[in-house]
Amino acid sequence: MRKLSENLWLKIASLLVYFFLYAPIIVLVAFSFNDSKLSTVWKGFTWKWYVTAWQNRSIVESVRTSLIVATLSTVIATIIGTLAALAMVRYRSKLISFFSPIFYLPIIIPEIVIGFATVIFFGLFGLKLGLSTVVIAHVAFSLSYVIFVVRARLAGMPSVFEQAAMDLGANELQTFFLVTLPLLAPGIISAALLVFTLSLDDYVITSFVAGSGTTTLPLQIYSMVKTGVTPEVNAVSSILLLVTIALVFVSQQFEKDRPSKLAYISATIAIVALSVFAIGGSTKETNRRQLNLYIWSNYASKQLIEDFEKRYNAKVRVEIFDSNEALLAKLQTGLVDYDIIVPSDYMVTILIKQGLVQPIERERLTNLNNIDPRFLGLPFDPENRYSVPYTWGTSGIGYRKDKIAEIPDSWAVMMDNRYKDRIAMLNDVRENFAFALKLKGYSLNSTSPEEIEAAAKILKEQKPLVRAYDSDAFTELLVSGDVWLVQGYSGQLGKAVLEYSNIGYVIPKEGATIWTDNICIPKTAQDPDLAVTFINYILEAEVAAENSNTTGYPTPNGAARQMIKPEMLNSPASYPPEATLRRCEFLRDLGQTIQLYDLHWTEIKSQ
């Protein structure tokens, strides 16, 4: 009786754990078939997210990149790892016991440390970030796993067969290829599959060492999760899930002593098919000129890219960054070869000062006079030698009209106790300080330690009210009802105002940030000539108008204005009146003072 109850208790506990393990995955897969853009309400069955994911070029390309990286890493790591495992089991030497602890390090040292160290190392030796750096890093962290798996198999394998072969006259090579290798094959294959999965899944280390053209699937998924707009993410995830489960199944087969023929055949087919897909995909279009675009998410419309490719017989590769600082960090490594970048105003100053961007050939920019003169000659680049404005906007307050009774036209609302846990702020030092400094009536470019201190005090006070700091998904937070008030950019929020009747946007009366995002050509660009062609192309009125209408970001292109959707043009969220704009200020580069901001910001985040 007592025994039964103990069993029952264990059974229930185990069932609960299985439920805990599988519930999220089931939900994820189920919602990949949900016919609604909002990811939490069931609206009926559809396949469409699988179709859109398949048509989404950046997803497909990232899958291809991941496959190439995983295949190369697997081949290299498996071969040299297997050799090392052989040495470690079959040879006795002090050398081995001395060096083998090295192979434990990748398991012991936190991934973030490995990523950080590796990118510093590549920077020091000027190795361009790209496919090779990603593969090098992946091999380095997965070698240990190969060695452990193969060594375990070897240790359980008696050496009598090899000795017998040698006695019967086989030489060492023959013995290795005819006896050792076949016996070892299951171990090697399961090690290879392990490396393949590890490589396919790695985010942390890859995020440090990836350069242009090496956005792997995890990096792509990360930026999709961050901006998290459609169930496309679920669709991609479900497919990935299916693939990994299949791989795991095959590798399980190989861990048995005698894997079935079927397992061998399916593993061979899988590996051959993947390599063909990966290699075939990568060499398809080498004869076209290539333009590497490093840009914010949802910033260039599909049509803009495709029309450019057609007209100039070029291939455009789009990659995403999520903050100006991240962009700077990547450029500063000097190891990336983007042709076009889109920094904000104050970042242009820093990039010019550091010599990271090159002057643009003005005489070739025949469409530059399409730009509204208000957006030319701004203080960060007075003669527009290095930059051309691409979009502009403000950072104000987005709110739920159905939850907030009065129009929140003052930053003070972000300190209102009634809205505790219903407030989200941008995850950005400068914008948070802009809010606090403006609330105090100071300039948002203050360099006075007292003013900065006072602003930091406000931010500290405000923190308990804040639900999340997020620079990417603030619109989604608002639409999903997680929060009612967000500090956000007028681009996404302006679009949401047009799409959802219950969403509003205001520029607080104390003033706010006005910004432009600008097209620049990095000094290390591979094809600056094509880059200039591209800049002149996007300055065309039709192109700028289509892009603005699709992405929802206001354009500084005056000639394009007449083609902008009227509802957008008339929306004060997207195109605020002149008087409102006069209250706004551009962020400026603060030189060393930024370290003071950073210090305060870390302190706020440490609580």
Next chain:
Amino acid sequence: MSNLRRNSLTDWIADRYQNRFWAQLVSLLGPSLGWMALFFIGPLLIMLVFSFAKRGVYGEVNYAFSFDNYLQSLKSIYILIYWRSIWIAVVTTLLCLLISYPIAYYIAIKAPKKWRSVLLVLAVVPFWTSFLIRTYAWILLLRTEGLINNFLIQADLINVPLKLLYTDWAVLIGLVYGELPFMILPLYASIEKLDTRLLEAAMDLGANRISTFFQVTVPLTKVGILTGIILVFIPSLGCFVTSDLLGGSKSIMIGNLIQNQFIQRNQPFGSALSFLLTALVLILLWIGLRAGAKPE
């Protein structure tokens, strides 16, 4: 004379054998060791050098030997961050242990024999899906109008949605979820070897269920427990994506702090922090291994 010749002959054979031995050993072990030395140890050494350098005005690295970075890392705001990280990693590890032990015990001992390997694989399959995707799934479940809140409201258990996402709890759930298999597997491996007759003996000798568990079962499965703790604790300590996605970037952990140094272009300070984190892990590992080795 002949003696001498014989000697030189055996020497020659031994020599030749020795050379071949070394040649084979080096050609087998060389590639892996070389790769690790160049692309793993190399970066760590350079990071060590960087940790004594200084940040320039625009984030360049000025080579000047000083302990400033390490001194700076002892400031109270950073200590708070380490403390938080350690605390979260400890709670994650304990929760994992608490959740994993019953299921590992059930699979290894109580479940019908033919089901054991299936049950084990089932417990590990979620680990083979992308960890970003698993984290994302939790966002769907935890948001204010997410599935858990919707369910609770429809079941009339609550009126107002609970605050689930962007809390420390959400970070803990995400971490526990992500690290669970690393605990289940080693626990299973050591519980499976447990000789159940010892438990019966303890009961026969008058021990009750609880004291049998703590005085017999736990000590006998100590290796599994320790391995699990190590495998869960290390990644939890260095995590930064989970706290970003599920914690709403509100409170940062050591991982985020290091990541921020890369973005704020302070490589020297980031290097120093990385070394502190590594040192912390190694020290804790050493303590753990010593504790595990003691009874033997």
